[in-house]
Amino acid sequence: MAQIFHRSTNTLSRVTIFGAVFIVAGILGAVGIFVRSPYVTREGVPVVQPVPFSHKHHVNDDGIDCRYCHTSVEVSSFAGMPPTETCMNCHSQLFTTSPVLVPVFASARTDMPIQWNRVNQLPDFVYFDHSIHVNKGVGCTTCHGQVDQMPLMMRAASLQMTWCLDCHRDPAKYVRPLDQVFSMTWQPPADQLEAGKKLVTEYHIESKTNCSTCHR
Amino acid sequence: MLRRDQRRATSDEQRGKDSFSFFILCSSFVLVAFLVAACNSSGSLQIMGEQPRYDPYEASNFYANGMSARPVISDTVTFMQPLTNTLLYEGTVDGELATTFPFAITDAVMQRGQQRYNIYCAPCHGALGNGQGVVAQRGFCCPANFHSDRLRAAPVGHFFDVVTYGFGRMPSYGQVIPARDRWAIIAYVRALQLSQHATLDDVPPDQKNKLGNTTP
Numbered sequence: 001m002a003q004i005f006h007r008s009t010n011t012l013s014r015v016t017i018f019g020a021v022f023i024v025a026g027i028l029g030a031v032g033i034f035v036r037s038p039y040v041t042r043e044g045v046p047v048v049q050p051v052p053f054s055h056k057h058h059v060n061d062d063g064i065d066c067r068y069c070h071t072s073v074e075v076s077s078f079a080g081m082p083p084t085e086t087c088m089n090c091h092s093q094l095f096t097t098s099p100v101l102v103p104v105f106a107s108a109r110t111d112m113p114i115q116w117n118r119v120n121q122l123p124d125f126v127y128f129d130h131s132i133h134v135n136k137g138v139g140c141t142t143c144h145g146q147v148d149q150m151p152l153m154m155r156a157a158s159l160q161m162t163w164c165l166d167c168h169r170d171p172a173k174y175v176r177p178l179d180q181v182f183s184m185t186w187q188p189p190a191d192q193l194e195a196g197k198k199l200v201t202e203y204h205i206e207s208k209t210n211c212s213t214c215h216r
Numbered sequence: 217m218l219r220r221d222q223r224r225a226t227s228d229e230q231r232g233k234d235s236f237s238f239f240i241l242c243s244s245f246v247l248v249a250f251l252v253a254a255c256n257s258s259g260s261l262q263i264m265g266e267q268p269r270y271d272p273y274e275a276s277n278f279y280a281n282g283m284s285a286r287p288v289i290s291d292t293v294t295f296m297q298p299l300t301n302t303l304l305y306e307g308t309v310d311g312e313l314a315t316t317f318p319f320a321i322t323d324a325v326m327q328r329g330q331q332r333y334n335i336y337c338a339p340c341h342g343a344l345g346n347g348q349g350v351v352a353q354r355g356f357c358c359p360a361n362f363h364s365d366r367l368r369a370a371p372v373g374h375f376f377d378v379v380t381y382g383f384g385r386m387p388s389y390g391q392v393i394p395a396r397d398r399w400a401i402i403a404y405v406r407a408l409q410l411s412q413h414a415t416l417d418d419v420p421p422d423q424k425n426k427l428g429n430t431t432p
Binding site: 062063064065067068071078081085086088089090092093094111112113115123124125 | 265266267269271272273275282283334335336339350351354355357385387391
């Protein structure tokens with residue numbers, strides 16, 4: 001019986017079988033890159049707000065401390081969002097004719113809250129607590145980036161589980177002295193690992209990787 | 217009356233029927249599971265990442281102002297706040313402005329006061345308490361200069377009253393700063409006042425030689 005396929009198809013079939021492995025691996029790799037990409041994690045994407053509130057102006061130019069507005073960040077799981085009265089503390093006199101502040105004045109007049117759009121948000125099955133991090137030497141910038149350079153707030157980290165775990169496995173890489181937690185200028189020193197190890201013993205920081213730490 | 221082998225035949229038949237209905241039962245469970253999964257993707261059932269509970273400050277259309285949390289009713293006091301302790305919570309003794317602090321002013325209290333002052337007061341009153349904070353420089357009219365004879369002579373209870381309830385153009389901070397912290401801040405304001413009004417007589421004798429030869 002005559003050969004249906006030419007001899008060269010042997011090579012072809014081998015290449016396709018072999019190639020399929022690469023194609024599958026390639027697709028998996030692409031998916032992997034995609035789910036970690038800013039498109040999915042919203043990392044570095046500024047969030048549009050009803051009032052173009054600028055941390056760059058208020059924190060960097062005016063030197064207002066985070067805790068003036070995010071009052072509960074040291075004592076509670078929730079960092080706290082400033083009520084309209086907090087804005088009015090200053091804007092009762094400043095920029096009173098500015099059109100960008102119209103929603104703030106409307107809110108103060110009608111008692112309806114300003115609806116800020118969430119920037120950082122974890123799924124409901126994850127438990128997160130600001131107070132423990134802030135009180136054990138994890139600074140705002142470690143998780144939220146250079147907030148003082150953001151005209152509009154954006155996510156600075158993926159907030160994925162690997163990100164949390166990277167630090168929880170070895171907090172020494174990131175912890176800083178307690179008086180620097182709110183500092184926007186602190187940079188890790190050259191000997192961060194050693195300095196971090198010292199702080200870890202000093203502040204009794206544990207490496208918490210048990211699932212029930214965050215899923216409870 | 218059934219004979220023994222007859223009876224066994226019946227129960228065999230029965231068992232066959234039983235296992236058939238067991239099969240039906242199982243498959244209907246599987247079917248329901250599939251239906252549930254199908255519904256889930258259309259959002260009609262609970263999704264773990266978005267659970268039927270409110271995050272802090274999450275929007276709700278149940279109340280007219282769109283908030284899930286209820287506002288604090290005015291004149292609400294802290295749980296278990298001893299209403300008789302007017303010194304600590306009102307800064308008054310027998311209806312008169314207090315002239316003493318409700319607790320001993322230690323170094324730790326002073327440190328706390330300095331930190332809280334720099335968060336909540338320095339934006340307007342300035343780090344020195346001279347009324348020249350950044351916000352004042354941006355045009356917020358006239359935060360008080362603490363270094364006047366009137367304010368040096370004012371009882372601490374007056375400061376407590378100003379911080380708690382506001383004063384003229386100054387907003388109130390009673391809702392934001394816990395009572396003990398307000399007292400700590402006032403202790404620090406007293407220290408600021410001293411720092412800008414010290415005379416040579418305030419310097420301990422053994423420290424005087426450190427001041428150099430510029431003594432008038």
